[in-house]
Amino acid sequence: MTFEEAKDTFIHTWGTLATQWGISRSMAQLHALLLISPNPMSTEEIMEQLQISRGNASMTLRDLMDWGLISKQLKPGERKEFFWAEKDIWKVARQVAKERRRREITPVVEVLNELKNIPTDTPEAQEFQRVMTGLSNVVGFADNTLNAVIKAEENWLMSQFLKVFR
Amino acid sequence: MTFEEAKDTFIHTWGTLATQWGISRSMAQLHALLLISPNPMSTEEIMEQLQISRGNASMTLRDLMDWGLISKQLKPGERKEFFWAEKDIWKVARQVAKERRRREITPVVEVLNELKNIPTDTPEAQEFQRVMTGLSNVVGFADNTLNAVIKAEENWLMSQFLKVFR
DNA sequence: CTAAACTTTCAAAATATTTTGAAAGTTTAG
C-alpha cells in the first residue's frame, strides 16, 4: 500500500467509526487530516485535500476548536490562519471523554435521578423505578469510567491497557 | 411529576442519548418502551404507544432482536407475537458492549494495524506511522475495556463502579 | 386446502442532516 492509499484509507475509516459513534463524518475526517499532517494547514489546503467548500471547512474547524481538539496558529507575515491538531492521542482521548461526559452523560444522569423519585403507587410505576435505578447505575458506571480516563495519567491508562491482556 | 410524564420524559431522553452515540432514535425509544413495560407487548400496542407505523415497528423490532436486546414470545391461544426486553441492565450493557465491539471496534483495530506497516520513506509517512501507532493504542484500550465489561460479572462491575468513587 | 390473522418487505414520501457558495463581516497593510 502506498502512502497516499494509506492516507485515504485512514481518513475514510476514521470517518466511518466516528459516524457510528455519533460524531459527524466531516469533523472526523478533517481531524484525521490534521492529525497526520506534519505541519499546520491553511483553510485552502484543507478544502483542496478533502474537496469540501469554504463554508463547510470554516464550520467544521470551529466545531473542532470547540471540542478542544485543534488550535489556530498565525504565521508571522501571513494573513491566513493555520490549524494544527493535538498529536498526543492519549490527550485527544481524554479531551473527547471530557467533552462527551459534559455534553451527553451528565445531563442524562441528572434526568434519571429525577425520574427515580416518582411515586410508586402502581405496579407500572414500580417497574419503572426498578428500571430507572438499574440504568442510573449503569450510566453512572460509564460516567465514572470516563471520568477516570479524563483524570488519568498516560501511565495509568497504559497500565490498564496492559492489565486487561493478562 | 406523574407516571405518564415520567414515562414520556424517559423515552425522549433515552432516544436523545442514543442518537448522540450513533444508535437510531426509534430503536432506543422502542427499547425504552419495552424496558419499562411490566408485560410483553404486541406490535399493535407498540405502534399505538409510540405512534409509529407497522412497517417501522416491524423493522425496529428486528434490529433490536439482532442486537440481542429483546425477544419474541408467543402466548398460548394467540396468533400475535409479543415482545419483551431483558430487564437486567448490566446484562443489557454487556450485550451492547459486545455488539459494538464486534461491529465497530474490531474492524478498525484491524485496519489500523495494517496501516502501521506502510514504508516510512518520507517525513509524512513517518508522522503517519506515529499517529497510527498512537491511535492503535487508544482504540486497543477501548477495545479491551469493552471486552472487560463483556466478560465481567455484575459484582466486578459494581466494584469498579464504587472504586472510582473513592 | 382455504382464508383469516398475522408479519415482512420495499419503493416512494417525508424528514433530517449536511453541504454549498454568495453575501456579509472582520482584520490589517499601507
Place this chain on the structure above:
DNA sequence: CTAAACTTTCAAAATATTTTGAAAGTTTAG
C-alpha cells in the same frame, strides 16, 4: 481611512436517513 485578504454566516440545495403503508409473504385454525 481604504481596499485587499481573509473568515464567517446562513438560506437554499443536495444528500442521507427514516418512516410510511400497501402489497406480498407466512402461518395456522378449521
